Amino acid sequence: xxxxxxxxxxxxxxxxxxxxxxxxxxxxxxxxxxxxxxxxxxxxxxxxxxxxxxxxxxxxxxxxxxxxxxxxxxxxxxxxxxxxxxxxxxxxxxxxxxxxxxxxxxxxxxxxxxxxxxxxxxxxxxxxxxxxxxxxxxxxxxxxxxxxxxxxxxxxxxxxxxxxxxxxxxxxxxxxxxxxxxxxxxxxxxxxxxxxxxxxxxxxxxxxxxxxxxxxxxxxxxxxxxxxxxxxxxxxxxxxxxxxxxxxxxxxxxxxxxxxxxxxxxxxxxxxxxxxxxxxxxxxxxxxxxxxxxxxxxxxxxxxxxxxxxxxxxxxxxxxxxxxxxxxxxxxx
Amino acid sequence: xxxxxxxxxxxxxxxxxxxxxxxxxxxxxxxxxxxxxxxxxxxxxxxxxxxxxxxxxxxxxxxxxxxxxxxxxxxxxxxxxxxxxxxxxxxxxxxxxxxxxxxxxxxxxxxxxxxxxxxxxxxxxxxxxxxxxxxxxxxxxxxxxxxxxxxxxxxxxxxxxxxxxxxxxxxxxxxxxxxxxxxxxxxxxxxxxxxxxxxxxxxxxxxxxxxxxxxxxxxxxxxxxxxxxxxxxxxxxxxxxxxxxxxxxxxxxxxxxxxxxxxxxxxxxxxxxxxxxxxxxxxxxxxxxxxxxxxxxxxxxxxxxxxxxxxxxxxxxxxxxxxxxxxxxxxxxxxxxxxxxxxxxxxxxxxxxxxxxx
Amino acid sequence: xxxxxxxxxxxxxxxxxxxxxxxxxxxxxxxxxxxxxxxxxxxxxxxxxxxxxxxxxxxxxxxxxxxxxxxxxxxxxxxxxxxxxxxxxxxxxxxxxxxxxxxxxxxxxxxxxxxxxxxxxxxxxxxxxxxxxxxxxxxxxxxxxxxxxxxxxxxxxxxxxxxxxxxxxxxxxxxxxxxxxxxxxxxxxxxxxxxxxxxxxxxxxxxxxxxxxxxxxxxxxxxxxxxxxxxxxxxxxxxxxxxxxxxxxxxxxxxxxxxxxxxxx
Numbered sequence: 001x002x003x004x005x006x007x008x009x010x011x012x013x014x015x016x017x018x019x020x021x022x023x024x025x026x027x028x029x030x031x032x033x034x035x036x037x038x039x040x041x042x043x044x045x046x047x048x049x050x051x052x053x054x055x056x057x058x059x060x061x062x063x064x065x066x067x068x069x070x071x072x073x074x075x076x077x078x079x080x081x082x083x084x085x086x087x088x089x090x091x092x093x094x095x096x097x098x099x100x101x102x103x104x105x106x107x108x109x110x111x112x113x114x115x116x117x118x119x120x121x122x123x124x125x126x127x128x129x130x131x132x133x134x135x136x137x138x139x140x141x142x143x144x145x146x147x148x149x150x151x152x153x154x155x156x157x158x159x160x161x162x163x164x165x166x167x168x169x170x171x172x173x174x175x176x177x178x179x180x181x182x183x184x185x186x187x188x189x190x191x192x193x194x195x196x197x198x199x200x201x202x203x204x205x206x207x208x209x210x211x212x213x214x215x216x217x218x219x220x221x222x223x224x225x226x227x228x229x230x231x232x233x234x235x236x237x238x239x240x241x242x243x244x245x246x247x248x249x250x251x252x253x254x255x256x257x258x259x260x261x262x263x264x265x266x267x268x269x270x271x272x273x274x275x276x277x278x279x280x281x282x283x284x285x286x287x288x289x290x291x292x293x294x295x296x297x298x299x300x301x302x303x304x305x306x307x308x309x310x311x312x313x314x315x316x317x318x319x320x321x322x323x324x325x326x327x328x329x330x331x332x333x
Numbered sequence: 334x335x336x337x338x339x340x341x342x343x344x345x346x347x348x349x350x351x352x353x354x355x356x357x358x359x360x361x362x363x364x365x366x367x368x369x370x371x372x373x374x375x376x377x378x379x380x381x382x383x384x385x386x387x388x389x390x391x392x393x394x395x396x397x398x399x400x401x402x403x404x405x406x407x408x409x410x411x412x413x414x415x416x417x418x419x420x421x422x423x424x425x426x427x428x429x430x431x432x433x434x435x436x437x438x439x440x441x442x443x444x445x446x447x448x449x450x451x452x453x454x455x456x457x458x459x460x461x462x463x464x465x466x467x468x469x470x471x472x473x474x475x476x477x478x479x480x481x482x483x484x485x486x487x488x489x490x491x492x493x494x495x496x497x498x499x500x501x502x503x504x505x506x507x508x509x510x511x512x513x514x515x516x517x518x519x520x521x522x523x524x525x526x527x528x529x530x531x532x533x534x535x536x537x538x539x540x541x542x543x544x545x546x547x548x549x550x551x552x553x554x555x556x557x558x559x560x561x562x563x564x565x566x567x568x569x570x571x572x573x574x575x576x577x578x579x580x581x582x583x584x585x586x587x588x589x590x591x592x593x594x595x596x597x598x599x600x601x602x603x604x605x606x607x608x609x610x611x612x613x614x615x616x617x618x619x620x621x622x623x624x625x626x627x628x629x630x631x632x633x634x635x636x637x638x639x640x641x642x643x644x645x646x647x648x649x650x651x652x653x654x655x656x657x658x659x660x661x662x663x664x665x666x667x668x669x670x671x672x673x674x675x676x677x678x679x680x681x682x683x684x685x686x687x688x689x690x691x
Numbered sequence: 692x693x694x695x696x697x698x699x700x701x702x703x704x705x706x707x708x709x710x711x712x713x714x715x716x717x718x719x720x721x722x723x724x725x726x727x728x729x730x731x732x733x734x735x736x737x738x739x740x741x742x743x744x745x746x747x748x749x750x751x752x753x754x755x756x757x758x759x760x761x762x763x764x765x766x767x768x769x770x771x772x773x774x775x776x777x778x779x780x781x782x783x784x785x786x787x788x789x790x791x792x793x794x795x796x797x798x799x800x801x802x803x804x805x806x807x808x809x810x811x812x813x814x815x816x817x818x819x820x821x822x823x824x825x826x827x828x829x830x831x832x833x834x835x836x837x838x839x840x841x842x843x844x845x846x847x848x849x850x851x852x853x854x855x856x857x858x859x860x861x862x863x864x865x866x867x868x869x870x871x872x873x874x875x876x877x878x879x880x881x882x883x884x885x886x887x888x889x890x891x892x893x894x895x896x897x898x899x900x901x902x903x904x905x906x907x908x909x910x911x912x913x914x915x916x917x918x919x920x921x922x923x924x925x926x927x928x929x930x931x932x933x934x935x936x937x938x939x940x941x942x943x944x945x946x947x948x949x950x951x952x953x954x955x956x
Contacts, residue, residue, distance in 0.1 A: 070646060107663055110667040111666065111667060114670055116463065116464070117409060117463075118666050118670050120464065120467075121607075121662065121666055122662070122663050122666045122667075124604065124607075124608075124662065125658075125659045125660070125661075125662030125663040125666065126659060126663060127659065128656075128659030128662070129655065129656055129658075129659025129660050129663065130659070131655050132652040132653060132654070132656035132657075132659065133655075135655070136649070136652045136653070136656065140652065261471070261600070264468045264471060265468065267468070268468050268469070272464070272465075300483070301483040301484075303479065303483070304479070306475050306478075306479050307472060307476040307479050310468070310469070310471055310472030310476070311472050311476060313468070313469075313472070314457060314469045314472045317457070317461050317465055317469060318457060318460050321460050321461050321462070321465065345828075346828045346831045346832065346835075347824065347828055350827070350831070532817055534819075535816060535817050535819035535823075536813075536816060536817055538819070539816040539819070539823055540806065540809045540811070540816060540827075541816055543795075543799065543802060543803050543806070544803075544806065546792060546795055547792055547803055550791075550792035550794045550795065551790050551791075551792060551793075553754075553790065554786070554791070554792065555775075555792075556773070556775045556778070557752070557774060557775075557778060557783070557784055557790070558778055558783075558803050558804055558806045558807070558866070559775050559778035559779055559806045559807040559870070560775055560806060561775050562775070568813070616794070
């Protein structure tokens with residue numbers, strides 16, 4: 001095989017894995033949108049906050065230390081202990097559940113009958129709020145996330161593919177990041193379990209009922225409030241997983257919240273209401289983006305990954321306004 | 334008792350459809366204009382002009398533009414930053430290519446150029462609605478910023494990638510460039526703000542405005558009464574972008590003086606203007622001004638109170654700004670989803686009846 | 692009794708539908724329906740739920756494009772037109788579930804009905820003072836006539852979202868009338884009204900027909916109303932036409948009775 005061909009394969013594989021990472025974030029959106037009709041712009045910030053909390057708990061940081069120091073003139077930063085990873089993750093999940101409860105009680109509950117744009121605006125407000133809150137609680141410096149995940153390229157794969165190029169061509173082996181591969185696996189496991197949960201458990205069925213018709217769900221005795229807390233908690237958990245994966249990759253910092261923006265084209269493609277759509281959309285965006293940058297990027301100055309995903313999704317939408325898997329919006333006159 | 338309408342009956346339809354039917358309101362409006370044009374310039378400090386008044390006017394124009402698109406026509410757009418950038422860069426190219434052209438013409442032309450670009454990027458709105466459209470407008474935001482960054486022609490091949498406004502005068506007074514006085518800049522922006530507000534009022538009260546609102550409220554019914562959805566939506570994008578382009582143009586030439594596209598016109602701008610429109614009130618011209626005032630004043634107030642008053646470090650104050658903006662948005666949406674303008678309207682209603690409760 | 696016949700002899704066909712077929716996916720909503728509407732008459736379309744009545748109106752309106760068949764309006768055949776173009780031809784309509792612009796007042800809603808009659812371009816509108824304002828005032832006067840006619844003066848500045856259902860229906864009628872249409876399509880104008888409101892609505896409809904000569908096509912379930920005000924009736928069932936003629940003829944048609952009327956009202 002020619003080196004070029006092998007490079008293209010590498011780009012595609014990396015694209016697929018990048019796509020899976022996008023899907024992780026997109027999943028959280030889909031869950032909340034399905035169950036409450038809300039487009040939760042804060043999903044990205046939730047990932048950031050979850051990652052910050054995890055690192056903070058793990059490293060024994062004192063919450064709000066910056067603020068306390070400013071008010072009281074003290075100079076404290078850490079408790080001095082380290083919390084084992086598994087316990088830290090469990091505690092963070094707990095924090096996200098508390099978050100879900102608070103959001104439901106103080107925001108969702110009061111905005112129940114409002115138009116979608118109002119709800120969307122509220123989630124933007126929530127995103128800003130959580131951004132500032134997370135920074136004040138744990139500090140805004142960049143943190144490294146270490147939960148024991150492997151990192152760096154897979155030497156094994158590089159060595160294995162070293163000889164695959166054709167005679168006389170320089171090829172250094174296929175480079176695929178181990179972390180990306182682990183992330184892909186985790187994402188697939190997550191999607192499968194979420195799908196099983198939604199299809200085969202009672203709660204899952206209740207979630208689907210709520211997603212379909214609030215009134216009807218209420219009339220069969222499903223508590224909307226409980227369901228919303230559950231959904232936001234699951235979305236919080238998904239955000240935590242996304243936060244761990246992305247944070248392990250590039251550190252826990254503000255830009256993590258911007259991955260939410262990357263998830264949007266994924267949702268546009270896959271439709272806002274479909275879990276498999278989030279995956280397929282993510283894969284298409286991931287591969288499309290990387291291939292475009294690889295093939296055409298150099299000709300037009302590069303950095304096309306800033307916008308290509310959106311344009312791709314836009315073109316899809318023009319032909320299929322509800323996305324690949326989304327529910328067709330039928331307007332009855 | 335002083336805010337009465339009783340006995341004030343309108344005998345012609347013309348009088349009935351005035352902008353300020355109540356005499357008190359009309360007087361107050363003229364008073365505000367007089368203060369803005371005559372009184373403020375006398376007391377305006379450089380700091381107040383640069384930190385508060387000029388950005389307020391510029392953002393008010395942007396908010397006005399976005400309100401036309403989101404508030405009157407119901408098309409959610411997150412591309413405001415990109416369109417402001419188009420206005421700014423158009424101004425830069427015009428200023429450098431035609432050194433003899435006066436600023437007013439340049440700014441109006443920049444607005445028209447942005448209107449054309451806006452109409453083009455508004456085409457997807459014919460097929461895509463709601464959130465999907467919002468995400469589609471993000472495409473225009475990111476693409477435009479990338480384009481203006483990548484193609485050197487836009488910034489005249491300068492090494493830094495920055496654009497700066499050369500010095501220009503209007504009636505002998507320097508308006509742009511490092512030697513411009515804040516008062517001159519303020520008046521210049523004020524004229525545009527008042528003029529554009531007047532334009533917005535006229536467009537929204539007539540046939541075009543009604544077609545926009547019809548599309549917003551029920552686009553199927555709008556077709557029934559003869560509204561061509563294509564023309565209505567594209568005109569909304571075009572007019573909105575005209576305003577936003579002028580805002581970007583003033584932002585660059587008069588306020589900032591120099592700009593780099595990814596910093597000055599990124600997605601945070603799009604969100605900021607959207608907040609102004611929501612907090613101020615969708616579908617309200619007055620609301621656009623109020624929302625802009627809020628978003629401009631709040632960081633200034635916070636900084637003065639927290640950093641100046643309580644001695645907190647600036648980054649902590651910045652984080653608090655996020656918390657407060659976010660929190661206020663949520664509170665507003667819960668308490669009064671129709672924004673400050675609606676609150677003002679309700680207050681007015683109560684005032685009309687005062688001292689009676691209802 | 693002779694009135695409808697006299698009307699029919701003198702009038703020409705305003706609307707003619709020939710062999711209309713309409714399907715959605717695999718479902719056939721309308722099968723081979725043909726009928727005409729004479730100028731100046733009141734034509735009722737009746738039939739059980741799901742018979743295809745609203746779909747029929749949507750076809751006349753231009754919302755749905757029939758897979759087969761011809762539509763002739765005002766002597767000209769219609770080839771695939773968008774609904775807004777059809778509005779310019781002179782067809783106005785109301786909806787079963789009220790399609791008013793909730794964000795606007797009653798006055799503004801009815802003013803939107805004048806859309807096809809206002810021509811001053813955007814530049815004049817931007818200026819406002821001068822021709823645009825003059826046009827606006829003229830149209831406002833016309834709309835006020837309609838407001839008088841429908842007796843809704845007191846609520847003209849109220850946002851329509853706050854009005855009770857019966858008044859909203861009246862406002863919707865006003866908006867349709869404002870367009871000065873040649874043909875008015877009314878989709879269940881009496882639905883959800885009490886006896887008094889129904890009588891008011893009947894009176895308005897008949898007044899419109901008498902005073903302005905507007906042709907009216909209405910879908911209605913209340914047989915009493917239909918028998919009273921309609922000149923001719925079309926009966927639909929499962930997407931097919933099973934009756935066509937004056938109310939008396941239709942009422943005594945056995946197929947119609949079996950399908951629909953059953954017990955006399």
